[in-house]
Structure formats: C-alpha cells, structure tokens
Amino acid sequence: MNRxxxxxxxxGGPLIRAxxxxxxxxxxxxxxxxxxxxxxxxxxSFRVRRGERIALLGPNxxxxxxxxxxxxxxxxxxxxxxxxxxxxxxxxxxxRSRLDYxxxxxxxxxxxxxxxxxxxxxxGRRERAAALQALERVGMVKLAGATFGxxxxxxRQRVLIARGLVQDAGLLLLDEPFTGLDASSSDRLETLxxxxxxxxxxxxxxxxxxxxxxxxxxxVCLNRRQIAFGPPGEVLNLxxxxxxxxxxxxxIPDSGGLGILPPHHHHQS
Amino acid sequence: xxxxxxDPVMQRALxxxxxxxxxxxxxxxxxxxxGLSYASESLAHGLFPxxxxxxxxxxxxxxxxxxxxxxxxxxxAVASRVPGVGRNVAVAVVVTSLFGLGVLLAxxxxxxxGIQALLFGDVLGANDADLALSGALALGIVGALWLxxxxxxxxxxxxxxxxxxxxxxxxxxxxxxxxxxxxxLVGVQGMGNLLxxxxxxxxxxxxxxxxxxxxxxxxxxVAVAALAGAAGLCLSYYAxxxxxxxxxxxxxxxxxxxAFGRRSRLPITVEExx
Ligand SMILES: Nc1ncnc2c1ncn2[C@@H]1O[C@H](COP(=O)(O)OP(=O)(O)OP(=O)(O)O)[C@@H](O)[C@H]1O
Ligand SMILES: [Mg+2]
Numbered sequence: 001m002n003r004x005x006x007x008x009x010x011x012g013g014p015l016i017r018a019x020x021x022x023x024x025x026x027x028x029x030x031x032x033x034x035x036x037x038x039x040x041x042x043x044x045s046f047r048v049r050r051g052e053r054i055a056l057l058g059p060n061x062x063x064x065x066x067x068x069x070x071x072x073x074x075x076x077x078x079x080x081x082x083x084x085x086x087x088x089x090x091x092x093x094x095x096r097s098r099l100d101y102x103x104x105x106x107x108x109x110x111x112x113x114x115x116x117x118x119x120x121x122x123x124g125r126r127e128r129a130a131a132l133q134a135l136e137r138v139g140m141v142k143l144a145g146a147t148f149g150x151x152x153x154x155x156r157q158r159v160l161i162a163r164g165l166v167q168d169a170g171l172l173l174l175d176e177p178f179t180g181l182d183a184s185s186s187d188r189l190e191t192l193x194x195x196x197x198x199x200x201x202x203x204x205x206x207x208x209x210x211x212x213x214x215x216x217x218x219x220v221c222l223n224r225r226q227i228a229f230g231p232p233g234e235v236l237n238l239x240x241x242x243x244x245x246x247x248x249x250x251x252i253p254d255s256g257g258l259g260i261l262p263p264h265h266h267h268q269s
Numbered sequence: 270x271x272x273x274x275x276d277p278v279m280q281r282a283l284x285x286x287x288x289x290x291x292x293x294x295x296x297x298x299x300x301x302x303x304g305l306s307y308a309s310e311s312l313a314h315g316l317f318p319x320x321x322x323x324x325x326x327x328x329x330x331x332x333x334x335x336x337x338x339x340x341x342x343x344x345x346a347v348a349s350r351v352p353g354v355g356r357n358v359a360v361a362v363v364v365t366s367l368f369g370l371g372v373l374l375a376x377x378x379x380x381x382x383g384i385q386a387l388l389f390g391d392v393l394g395a396n397d398a399d400l401a402l403s404g405a406l407a408l409g410i411v412g413a414l415w416l417x418x419x420x421x422x423x424x425x426x427x428x429x430x431x432x433x434x435x436x437x438x439x440x441x442x443x444x445x446x447x448x449x450x451x452x453x454l455v456g457v458q459g460m461g462n463l464l465x466x467x468x469x470x471x472x473x474x475x476x477x478x479x480x481x482x483x484x485x486x487x488x489x490x491v492a493v494a495a496l497a498g499a500a501g502l503c504l505s506y507y508a509x510x511x512x513x514x515x516x517x518x519x520x521x522x523x524x525x526x527x528a529f530g531r532r533s534r535l536p537i538t539v540e541e542x543x
Contacts, residue, residue: 072433090433097427101302102483111423115434122419147481167434 023049024085025171025202026071031080033070039078040066042225046218048171048202053193055213055232056206058222059245064206065093067222068173071204086170086202087115091160093175093206099149105159106144109135112166127166134162139188154180161189165196172196172203178212190215210236273506278393285395285459286498286516288403289468292410292452294494295487297473299414299445302425307360308446310466313453315341315364317371317462320387325379330387331402334457338450341367371462390461390513392502399458406455410448414487417444422483464513468494471520478527493523 026048034040041063048054056064069075071084089112109131110123117123135141138158143151148159157180164172174193178186190212193203197217205216213219214232221227221235221244228235228244273279300309319337323330341363348359375384386394395403414421424431424441431438449469456465476490501516508515 074429088433090430092430096429098302101426102477102481102486103422103426104482107422107482108426111419111426111430111434114419114423114431114436117419119420119436120416122416 023051024083025050026082026084026086028070028082029080031070031082032078033066033075034078035066035075037076037078040075040224041222043080044070044220044222044226045080046220046226046229048204050170050200050202051197052218053197053203053205053216054218054220055216056204056220056222057208057210057213057244061224062244063222063224065175067220068175068204068206071171071173084171087167088171088173089164089167089169090173091157091164091175091177093179095153095156097148101149103148104145105135105140105148105151105155105162106131108148108159109144109162109166112163112168115167115169131162131166134165135159137165137192138162139185152180154182154185157181158185158189161192170201172201174203174205176206176208178207178209210241273503279502279506281395281397281400282392282459282502282512283499284400285392285403286502287495288400288407289392289456289459290472290494290498291491292407292455293465293468294472294476294491295411295414296445296448296452297469297471297494298476298483298487298490299421299425300449300469301473301477303442303445305445305449306470307357309449309453309469311345311360311364312338312341312450313457313462313465313469315345315367316453316457317368317387318374320457320462321371321374321384324387325374329398330458331399331454334454337367338453342450386461388461388463389511390457390459390464392459392512392516395459403455403458406451410451410455413444413448417441418484421445460513460516464517467517467520471517471524472497475520475524475527478524478531494520497523 024047027046029045031044032039032042033044044067046054056067058064066075068090070077070082071088072090106128110127112134113123113127113130117127132141132144135144138161140155140158140162143155148156151159157177161174161177164174177189181189193205197203207213214236216232218230219232219235220229221240223244223246228240274283300306316334316337319333319335319340320330321333322328322337323333326333344363344367345360348354348363349356351359354362372384375387420431420436421441421444423434423436424438428438431441452469453465456468460468472490472494473486475493476486480486480489497519498516501519502512504510504519505512505515510518
C-alpha cells in the first residue's frame with residue numbers, strides 16, 4: 001500500500017474533519033503493549049498533533065522503543081486503543097542492516113522513496129534528487145557516494161534520518177537519534193527537528209537528555225508504565241523524575257535544575 | 270571464428286555457458302546477500318531424481334529438473350512441518366534422501382549410460398532447443414531482476430524497514446527463490462547436478478571481492494561467469510578435460526585471483542579520500 005498517499009489524504013484532502021481532529025496524527029488511550037502477549041508498557045495515553053516535538057523519556061528498558069514500535073506495529077497491542085492517522089517514518093535505535101551490504105549512503109536514502117512508488121517503478125532521477133536534498137539537510141551530501149557500512153555510527157544515523165525525510169511522512173519516530181552524534185551534528189539535528197516541526201510534522205524522539213526534552217513541546221515519561229504526559233514545564237518535577245528514573249536523579253548545581261545520571265548505554269557495534 | 274570455437278558444437282557450448290553465466294552471475298549476488306547459498310545447493314541436489322527419471326524416460330532434461338524441483342520443494346515444506354524437526358534438518362534429510370534416490374535410479378541396469386552427464390553436466394551436448402529454452406529463461410530472470418532491483422535491495426538491507434515502506438520481505442524472498450529455481454534449470458543442463466552451484470556462487474563471490482555496489486557487482490559477476498565459461502571450454506578443448514569441471518575450475522581460479530589481488534591491494538585502499 002501507498003503510505004505517502006495516505007499522508008496526503010490527511011494533509012487536507014477529501015477527508016474533512018473538525019479542525020482539532022485533523023491536527024491529530026496519533027492518539028493512544030489506556031494503551032498496553034508488549035511482546036508475545038506479555039505487557040512491556042502499560043496504560044499509555046498521549047496525543048501527537050502536527051508541529052509537535054514530543055520527547056520520550058525513561059530508563060533503559062523503560063519502554064521508549066516499545067512505544068515507538070506500537071505505532072509501527074512491531075509490538076503487539078494488548079489492550080486500550082491506538083489510532084494512527086498519518087504515514088510514519090522510523091529511524092531505529094539499533095542497526096539492523098549488515099555493514100558489508102553493497103550500498104552507498106545515497107542508495108540508502110533513495111530507499112525511502114519506495115514508499116511512494118508502485119512496485120514496477122524503479123527510483124529514478126527525481127528520487128535521487130530528493131535523496132540528495134535530504135542528505136544535504138543532515139549534512140551528509142559530501143559523503144553521498146561513500147559505502148554505507150564504512151561510515152561512522154553517527155554518520156550512518158544521519159543517513160537513516162535522511163532516508164526518513166525522503167519518505168516524507170507526517171509522523172517521524174526517532175529512537176535516540178542523538179546517540180553517537182558529536183556536538184555540531186547534534187546541534188544540526190536539533191535545528192532540523194525544529195524545522196521539521198514547523199513543516200507540520202509530528203515528531204516523537206526517544207532521548208536520555210532531560211535538558212533537550214525541556215526545549216520541546218511535550219514529554220512522555222515511561223517506566224514500564226506511563227508516569228506522565230504533558231508540557232515539560234508542568235511535568236518534569238522531582239516526583240515524576242523519581243518515578244521515572246528511580247534513584248538516579250541528581251541536582252545540577254549551576255542551573256538549579258534536575259538531571260539524571262548518564263545511563264550505561266549498551267553500545268551498538 | 271578461430272581456434273576451438275570454429276566447431277559448431279563448441280559454438281553452441283559457448284552460447285550455453287554464457288547464458289548460464291548471465292543467470293548464475295546476476296542472481297548469485299542476491300543469493301549471497303539473501304543468505305540462500307545453502308538453499309540453492311539443496312534445490313540443485315534435491316531435483317536429481319527428476320533429472321534421472323527424465324533421462325530414463327527419454328524426456329527433456331529441463332522438464333525432469335522442473336518436476337524434480339517442485340517435488341523437492343514440496344517435500345521440504347512437508348518435512349519441516351513435522352513437530353520437533355527444525356527447518357535445516359528437514360532440508361538436509363529430504364535433500365540427501367532425494368539425491369540418494371536419484372543415484373540409485375541412475376545406477377539401475379535400465380539407466381542409459383549418462384549418470385556422468387547428469388552429475389557433471391554436458392555443456393557440449395546442448396542442442397538448439399536447449400539453447401532457445403535457456404535463452405528464454407535467462408531473459409526472464411534478467412528482466413525480473415531489473416524490475417525488482419530497488420525493492421530487493423531494500424529488503425536485503427533491512428527487512429523490517431522495507432515492511433514499513435510497504436515492501437513485503439516474504440514476497441522478495443519468494444521472488445529470489447523462484448528466480449533461483451529458474452537459474453538452476455538453465456544451469457543444470459550444462460553444468461550438471463553437482464557443478465551448477467559453482468556458477469551460482471563462484472562468480473558472485475569473486476565480484477564481491479572487487480566491488481562494493483550492487484549493480485556493478487552484478488555486471489562484474491556476469492562478466493566473470495561468462496569469461497570463466499569461455500576459458501573452461503578452451504581448457505577442455507586443448508587439455509581434453511570435462512567441460513563442466515573445467516568451467517568450475519576456471520571459476521575457482523578467478524575467485525582465488527580476486528581474493529589475493531584484493532589482499533595485496535588493501536594497504537592502498539585504506540587511505541581514504543577526504
Ligand atoms: N523484542 C522483544 N521481545 C520481548 N521483550 C522485549 C523486546 N524488546 C523489548 N522488550 C522488553 O520490553 C521492555 C522495554 O524495552 P524497550 O526496548 O522499549 O526499552 P527502552 O526504553 O527503549 O530502553 P533503552 O533506553 O535501553 O533503549 C524491556 O523490559 C525489554 O526487556
Ligand atoms: Mg530503546
């Protein structure tokens with residue numbers, strides 16, 4: 001099926017809905033999801049509208065990835081409701097592709113265009129131009145011809161983000177996209193996320209960076225269940241953070257704010 | 270035409286070897302990246318009774334091979350449903366049984382003299398009808414690979430992501446397996462039951478040493494397969510060795526040359542372009 005067409009429909013095509021409803025890209029109510037019938041996160045209720053950047057916060061194993069997978073259908077819905085009314089593009093947390101695969105960064109970005117092509121059409125010049133433009137936005141256009149597997153982990157991450165941009169989806173699911181990025185790439189990605197939000201997309205971003213989450217529109221705090229959902233200014237208080245992260249909360253001396261101990265992150269190969 | 274290829278038998282053999290090379294070379298790259306090397310060997314060996322039966326009944330070999338392929342695939346599907354039997358075990362048991370059955374049939378007194386040809390191929394025995402059939406199959410395989418290229422590439426790269434694009438990984442697997450069956454049908458006549466796998470894996474493994482993009486790799490693989498075909502036929506002509514085995518030997522030589530060439534080249538490629 002053609003997801004890009006589905007997104008255009010939502011974009012204000014033939015389906016006329018109430019304005020508020022039209023802006024909702026995804027909505028969960030009392031949602032419990034898991035794997036093989038075993039719940040991983042319980043009682044999740046949130047709403048993603050156009051133009052919103054939503055941080056997913058939580059400890060390792062808290063369920064950030066599982067929440068994103070509930071939207072893609074990779075995790076099973078056990079109870080509650082989930083409505084996704086836009087096309088989505090995902091940038092997964094762990095690399096699933098083999099690094100000896102014979103493709104360039106450009107080839108990988110071009111793959112995003114398959115969503116909008118009928119099965120007998122090959123990506124052509126137009127699709128390559130779109131892919132180059134997306135690589136430009138993530139600062140990877142100079143390395144477009146490089147073999148994907150020979151790029152650094154952070155560079156590969158940026159290529160996968162470009163692939164998601166080529167998909168031109170209404171809903172972007174980014175699973176810890178800042179992991180492995182250096183400071184300047186990080187800034188660039190943050191700017192890009194802001195620009196994508198002003199393009200009326202909804203963006204869900206799993207992150208371990210509290211300060212970053214404070215700059216965005218909404219946060220979902222997860223620790224095997226939903227602890228809180230709302231604007232960071234209202235939600236990110238000590239009680240919520242303690243329930244989310246357990247005892248790993250520390251006061252940040254200079255800012256007077258709160259932070260978490262950096263998680264011991266499992267490294268990707 | 271000069272040398273060995275002034276002989277019409279050798280000319281037909283060259284055409285046959287080239288067609289086999291085009292199919293095996295192009296498809297082999299997908300076989301490698303879809304992890305289907307074992308499957309291709311199993312399919313090739315599992316169809317042996319069909320081949321022998323066709324020889325016994327005086328039917329076209331390709332027909333026997335086709336029926337044998339379908340029977341082998343069905344037998345594997347049934348066997349892997351037996352509870353407690355893993356898929357690989359099922360494949361191994363079925364394929365070994367079928368291959369043994371084929372050998373028994375071939376050794377029976379009623380068998381025409383030719384088990385040698387069935388096992389190791391008879392590229393010199395190709396007639397015009399064989400060539401036409403091989404040509405049609407080769408055309409179909411190349412056309413399908415061209416049409417499906419982008420999607421096969423996406424599924425091989427990341428199956429879950431391909432699904433999110435609306436590209437079915439199961440359909441891509443089925444397509445590659447079907448084309449693989451077609452390529453085996455083309456190859457088994459000339460290369461025989463044991464050596465057809467060499468044309469499916471050898472050229473692709475060689476090209477993989479030398480190229481890091483799919484399309485150039487496929488072209489290189491086809492070129493290696495075709496050249497090895499011609500070189501093997503020359504070798505067989507001058508040295509009097511079996512044609513199929515000579516082609517397989519040329520493929521092994523090409524692979525070794527590429528592997529060594531790559532190793533000696535390595536220190537240079539480490540220097541990255543800025
Ligand atoms: N494929 C799976 N099958 C079964 N259980 C899983 C699977 N993936 C995750 N889980 C379980 O679901 C829970 C939530 O995991 P999830 O990957 O969503 O956490 P996370 O918040 O993304 O963690 P991290 O910060 O480490 O990425 C964990 O208890 C984990 O063991
Ligand atoms: Mg995760």
